[in-house]
Amino acid sequence: MSYLDNIRTFVRVYELGSMSAAGRDLRVSPAVTSSRISQLEEHLGVRLFQRTTRSLTPTEQGQSFYRGATDVLQAVESAEAQIVNITENLKGSLYVAAPLGVGRRLIAPQVPAFLAKYPEVNVRLRLTDRKVDLTTEGLDLAFFLGQPEDSNLRIRKIADVDRILCASPDYVAQRGMPVSGDDLVSDAHECLSLRFPGATEFQWMLRTPAGPKRFRVSGRYESDDGDVLTDWALAGHGIAMKPVFEIADHLKAGTLVPVAKDASPEPVQMACLFTHRRMQDPKTRLFMEFMIDRIASTILATSRPV
Numbered sequence: 001m002s003y004l005d006n007i008r009t010f011v012r013v014y015e016l017g018s019m020s021a022a023g024r025d026l027r028v029s030p031a032v033t034s035s036r037i038s039q040l041e042e043h044l045g046v047r048l049f050q051r052t053t054r055s056l057t058p059t060e061q062g063q064s065f066y067r068g069a070t071d072v073l074q075a076v077e078s079a080e081a082q083i084v085n086i087t088e089n090l091k092g093s094l095y096v097a098a099p100l101g102v103g104r105r106l107i108a109p110q111v112p113a114f115l116a117k118y119p120e121v122n123v124r125l126r127l128t129d130r131k132v133d134l135t136t137e138g139l140d141l142a143f144f145l146g147q148p149e150d151s152n153l154r155i156r157k158i159a160d161v162d163r164i165l166c167a168s169p170d171y172v173a174q175r176g177m178p179v180s181g182d183d184l185v186s187d188a189h190e191c192l193s194l195r196f197p198g199a200t201e202f203q204w205m206l207r208t209p210a211g212p213k214r215f216r217v218s219g220r221y222e223s224d225d226g227d228v229l230t231d232w233a234l235a236g237h238g239i240a241m242k243p244v245f246e247i248a249d250h251l252k253a254g255t256l257v258p259v260a261k262d263a264s265p266e267p268v269q270m271a272c273l274f275t276h277r278r279m280q281d282p283k284t285r286l287f288m289e290f291m292i293d294r295i296a297s298t299i300l301a302t303s304r305p306v
Contacts, residue, residue: 003043004076007069009036010048014058014066015138025124077281090283091120097134098143101226101246102270103127106295107143114290121283129194129224134275140284142273143291145243156272158292159299162244163265165206166256170236178239181206181215181263190238192229193222204241206263215263241265248302270299 012022013033023033041048048062058066098107103125111123126132132142134153148155171190178184181204184191193202202222203214219239221232230247233240234255250256272288 002039006036006040006043007072009033010040011066011069011073012138013037013049013056014062014069015136017056019056090118090286092281092283093122093124094141094283094287095124095126095137095139096141096143096287097126097128097132097137097139099129099145099226100127101129101243102143102145104227105246106298107291110291110294114287117290118283118286121287123287129226134273140274140281141288143270143295144273145268145270147269148271148273153273153275156274156288156292158270158272159296160267161270161299162267163241164244164247164251164258165239165241165260165263165265166247166251167233167239167259168236168255169257171233171238172257172259174236178260179262180260181208181213184217184239184260184263185215188218190221191217191219192232192238192240193217193219194226194229194241195222195224205266206260207266208263212266243268245299245302270295 009022009026009028012025013019016022016025019033019037020030023030026033037048044061044065046061046065047059048065050057050059096107104127108125108127111125115121115123126137126139131144132139134140134142143158145161175189176187178187178189183189184204191202191204195202202218203216205212205214207213221229221238223229223232226242226246229240230242230250232238233242234250239259244251247256251258272292274284274288
């Protein structure tokens with residue numbers, strides 16, 4: 001198994017671009033990670049990475065070996081999956097990504113129950129509101145809100161998620177209660193933006209009597225973390241567009257209130273992305289089914305504005 005471990009380590013170093021990051025991901029020390037790469041290079045008789053104090057770059061041989069190495073690991077995973085299907089003895093690591101709000105409120109609370117059912121499985125949950133790449137980041141599954149751009153991936157829809165425009169009572173008392181999308185723009189309301197590097201403009205798609213319409217809202221606050229927007233809204237700094245399940249407790253407590261009720265946001269799709277290859281692995285399929293049932297129930301219970 002040591003040679004296979006070396007290959008797995010090489011793949012993670014290649015994908016993450018760092019010895020230390022790969023070591024953390026594989027739960028081994030940087031010294032072990034470096035040693036495995038050195039052993040692999042010695043066995044192959046080539047240098048797989050160009051190393052400097054500041055960078056780690058795959059060589060031409062490293063790029064070529066990566067393609068073959070991923071094929072080897074896929075073949076091993078497929079063979080293991082066939083055995084698991086027979087023995088129903090799930091084992092190994094699952095790499096799962098989810099947006100921060102989804103991960104914290106819907107995925108993470110359910111992980112202990114899944115692991116209790118399958119004690120030889122490890123779940124490595126990566127939470128981020130940025131878009132992820134399943135292939136280059138070595139992910140088995142990625143939960144998301146919205147519409148995927150990669151048509152090469154498979155998608156499993158979970159639910160349509162209600163969203164709401166909300167603000168604190170203090171904000172409404174100071175700035176007034178907007179009723180429509182036009183109010184948000186004409187009264188220059190402080191709209192809290194979830195935005196990522198590279199975005200050139202920000203618009204909200206809202207319902208109107210004439211149908212869905214884009215409104216070019218503005219504001220001084222933006223972040224790539226949805227929970228930061230919630231905190232800013234609670235502190236009275238502006239209006240946020242949020243999935244109802246993320247702020248249901250705040251709506252019930254009255255610390256956030258619905259605004260612009262005549263211009264509610266369009267619902268957003270929650271779904272799960274996976275590659276065709278990943279679904280060969282029973283633990284991936286079972287984890288997805290396990291989570292989908294529980295996520296759908298939670299959304300149904302909380303996604304109705306109060």
